[in-house]
Amino acid sequence: MEQMAAIDRAYNVADIAAIARRRLPPGLYDFIDRGAEDEVTRRENSESIKRILIRQRVGIDTSMRDITTQIGSVVQSMPIGLAVTGMVGLLHYKGEQAMASAAASAGVPYTLGSGNFAGMAECKEICGDLLWRQLYPCRTEALLQHHLGIARDAGVNNLVITLDSPQTGNREYMLRNGFMPGMLNRNAIREMLSRPGWLMRAIVPYYLHEGGLPEMVDLPDDIRGRFGDRKVPPNPPADDYSWDTIRRIRRDWKGRLVIKGISVPEDAITAADIGCDGVIVSNHGGRSLDGCIPSMSALPGVVDAAGSRLDVMVDGGFTRGSDVLKAIALGAKCVWLGRATTFGLVAAGQAGVERVLEIFRSEISRAMAMMGATSVAELNRDFLQL
Ligand SMILES: Cc1cc2nc3c(=O)[nH]c(=O)nc-3n(C[C@H](O)[C@H](O)[C@H](O)COP(=O)(O)O)c2cc1C
Structure with missing residues (x-):
């Protein structure tokens, strides 16, 4: 009840992040929010x-504006x-199901990660x-075939392979705060105990209903087990x-193949030559290689090099509907949200994610009207001052 009231008074993504910050152990908030090295x-x-x-255009009837889009055959x-x-399943009880349900009710895609x-x-x-399903390149061919x-x-x-x-990434703050798989330290335990509400909502239900921390599913039997189980070998990248x-995966995977973590045109061209269907211009939200080109700066070059052969998408740093429209005007087909929806999940579970999506929907629609655009398809670089 109290959670719902707070989320209803959240008017933008920053408000929702502030609620998440209050609810979470600080080290877990950092796990979501921060980036690698100097950030x-x-x-x-x-x-x-x-x-x-x-570039705001005026005097255009936008009353019938259309914010839908289509990727492949899916609207x-x-x-x-x-x-x-x-790891969202450890931030909120059954976090992935909550994310999936919120995405489905809003009519937008959800990407389930490996280690799910x-x-x-x-x-x-x-x-x-x-x-959509995301995988990292696997350490063995057998594991890859299992996942496929x-x-x-x-x-x-839609299969997404993350290559970045x-x-x-070198996340020094995690070494300090101890919120790392296998190295939960005294600080992390103290922080968790300082947020009993979060413990009750996120972790205790697993013990009550499942007898312990959740199991990482969809894995072969020999590496399957509960999170934190010492019998389960860590699976380093x-x-x-x-x-x-990627060429081998392209041969074996008949569905759509998308490469995530592209920053430069040359790599987008290679993905297109291999027969991939899309790329996500991304640097893992600044969580991997610090100092690499920010996504929005990388986007136009990738679109120019391969936009006619690939669905070019982007993520990294999007918190407003107008941010999304800028990326679409630069040639992106879709903007993916990482932190924003994760904060929503922590703030109020499925309802929190739905709130974030609702905020984006109203901001996208409002900004589109005010910039004088009637559909997503109509957006192009004439709408921008670069
Ligand atoms: C908590 C968290 C966990 C993430 N886990 C993965 C992952 O397992 N695989 C992956 O490819 N990207 C992962 N990412 C990166 C996101 O998919 C996305 O690229 C990034 O968050 C976009 O930036 P934004 O958070 O500023 O929206 C993660 C991001 C966050 C915040």
Whole structure:
């Protein structure tokens, strides 16, 4: 009840992040919010969006404006989607199901990550064609084939492979605060105990209903187990993949294939040459390689190089409907949200994610009317002062 009241008084993404900050152990808030090393890319992701200005056209009837868009054969109610954010099942009880349900009710796609606590089949049931699946390159061919098989069996069409993190980003704050798998320290335990409301909502229900922390599902039996189970070997990122790996996946995966983590035109061209269907211009929200080009600055070059052959999408730093419209005007088909929807989940579960999506919907619609555009398809660079 109290959660609902707070979320109803949240008028923008910053308000929702503030609620999440109050609810979460500080180290977990940092896990969502912060970036790698000096956080240059994390900051520039949002600032480079704000530096682009809109050329407002007036005197245009926008009363019938249309904010829907289509990716592949699937129509979505607006040009945004829920980016993959791993571990959300530990931020909120059954967090992935809540994210999936909010996405489905808003008519936008949800990307389920690997290392998931909710099964792909269950999420497919919730989201239908709006469910996307993300994988990192796998350490073995057997694991890759296992994941592809599960996605195929669940009937997922859009497969996203993240290429920007052959190593985990250098997130020094996590070493300090101790919120890392396998190294929960005294500080982390003290912080968790300082947020009993969060513990009761997010963690205790797993013990009550499932007898312990949730299981990482959709994995082969030998590496499947509950989160934190010492018998389950850690699965460090692979760093021995190359574009040949993507060529092999392209051969084996008949659905749509999207590469996430593209920053430069050359790589988008390679993805197109291999026969991928889309790319997501992304730097992992500034969580991986600090100092790399912010997404919004990278976007136009990628669109110019490969936009006619690929669906070019983008993420990183989007907090307003007008931010989204700028990216669409630069040639993106869809903007993916990472932190914004994760904060919504922490603030009020499914209702919090729905609130974030509702805020984006109203901001997109309002800004589109005021900039003089009648449809997403009509947006182009003439609407921007670059
Ligand atoms: C808590 C959290 C977990 C994430 N986990 C993953 C992941 O498992 N795989 C991945 O490709 N990207 C992951 N990302 C990156 C997002 O998919 C996305 O690229 C980024 O968050 C977009 O930037 P934004 O948060 O500023 O919207 C994660 C981001 C956050 C905030």
